[in-house]
Amino acid sequence: MILTVTPNPSLDRTYEVPGLDRGEVVRASGERMDPGGKGVNVSRAVAAAGAPTLAVLPLGGAPGALVAELLDAQGIEVAPVPVAGQTRSNIALAEPDGTLTKINAPGPELSAAEAESLLSTVGAQSAGADWIACCGSLPRGLASSWYAELVARAHAAGARIALDTSGPALLAALRMRPDVVKPNAEELAEAVGRPLATVGDAVKAAEELREAGAVSVLASLGADGQLLVDATGSWFASAPVETVRSNVGAGDSSLAGFLIAGGAGPKALASAVAHGAAAVQLPGSAMPTPQDLRPDAVTLTAEIPLDRALKEPVG
Template sequence: MILTVTPNPSLDRTYEVPALERGEVIRATGERMDPGGKGVNVSRAVTAAGRRSVAVLPLGGAPGALIAELLDAQGIEVVPVPVAGATRSNIALAEADGVLTKINAPGPLLSAEERELLFDTVRRQSRDADWIACCGSLPRGLAPSWYADLVARAHAEGARIALDTSGPALLEALRERPDVVKPNAEELAQAVGRPLATVGDALKAAEELRERGARAVLASLGADGQLLVEGAGTWFGSARVDAVRSNVGAGDSSLAGFLIAGGSGPRALASAIAHGAAAVGLPGSVMPAPADLNPAAVTVTDRVPLDRELTEPVS
């Protein structure tokens, strides 16, 4: 079982539009409403793969009730932590050429009592978990050290932690040695404080995160592929994608694929890449099922192309 923790979940509305024109009335060609948040998406992807996932998330107000209802309809076990504030609602505008514009609300303000209830709920639910995936931004009321505290408490219970967050929350958590962290290229550059222009730059940045405490780094480089850097070795992989429809939740799908394949080594990296590639070909934040995967399109090697320039360098 994979337990997910999403401190700042959302109700996501995605509109497909021909093109985004500022100041104009735009008629959507399609729309979806999905439960959102990085950890929620990981749970959805794990469940779509036929595996069990339990989602712990603070929920409040009408949006929170709707999220629980939508997740329940998808067969995901939800363990809500009741909060006084309303769960946030986010909007995504997906253009026909694959460009995505997102508007994310800040989320509710959690009280000290709600923060401790969230900690306690994770502790109780983690007893049967193979992995705990802690994902996403922190809502108001949770300090940047919150993830670090959660990693420390989970490790004390013998649990393995996958962490997908950014900024101060990521840097604070490194000192508690999360088992794997999953930054994208922008988050990786932010963490080390320098630009990334090549795959070699990304590798050096990932190695630095390991030096700071991460036991493994699964770094997503967008269309260029993914890097896995861990104690047993380093691997690089990519996949052919015929058409990009939406990249919402693609990184979350990758993390799910990585964890359900064991969470280490080239086989897990190949699974991560296959799941991420399948996700970008689906509308909105739809998570891929096994039938959507194309493992034959995935290549993984231990010969990292250090000099390869990134398609989208990060400054």
């Protein structure tokens, strides 16, 4: 069972539009509404794969009630933490060429009591969990050390932690030795404080995160593929994508695929890439089912192309 923690969940509305003309009326050709937040998306991807999952998240107001209702409709068990503020609502505009414009609300400010309640709920629900996936930004009211405290408590209880966050929250949590961290290229560059122009730059940055405390690093490099760096070595994997419809939740689907396949080693990396490649070809934040996956299309190697320039270099 994979337990997910989403400190700042959302109600996500995605509209498919022919293009964006500022100041004009834009008519959508398609729309969907999904429960959102990185941890929520991981739970949705795990459930779509037919595996058990439990989502722990703070919920408030009518949007929070709708998030819980949508998750229940997808067969996902929810352990809600009631909060006084309203759960945020986000909007995404997807264009035919794959361009995605996102408008993310800040979310409610959690009180000290609500922050502690969220931590204690994770502890109470974590018995029997194979992994705890802690994902996304921290809402107002939670200190950057909140994830570090969660990792410490989870490890004390014998649980394994996968962490997908960025900035000060990631750096603070590294010293508590999370079992897996999953940055994208931009987050990886931010963590080490320098640009990434090649695959080799990304490998070096991932190694530095391990030196700072991460047990393993699963790094998403966008269209270039994904890296896995751990104590036993490094691997690089990629898969072809015919048409990008939306990248919302693709990284979360990758993390779900990684954890479903055991959360370690090249087999898990191949599963992560297959799930991510399938997700970007689906509308909105739809998560792939086993029928959407093409594991045979994944290319996996330990001979990493260090000098290959990234298609999307980051500064």
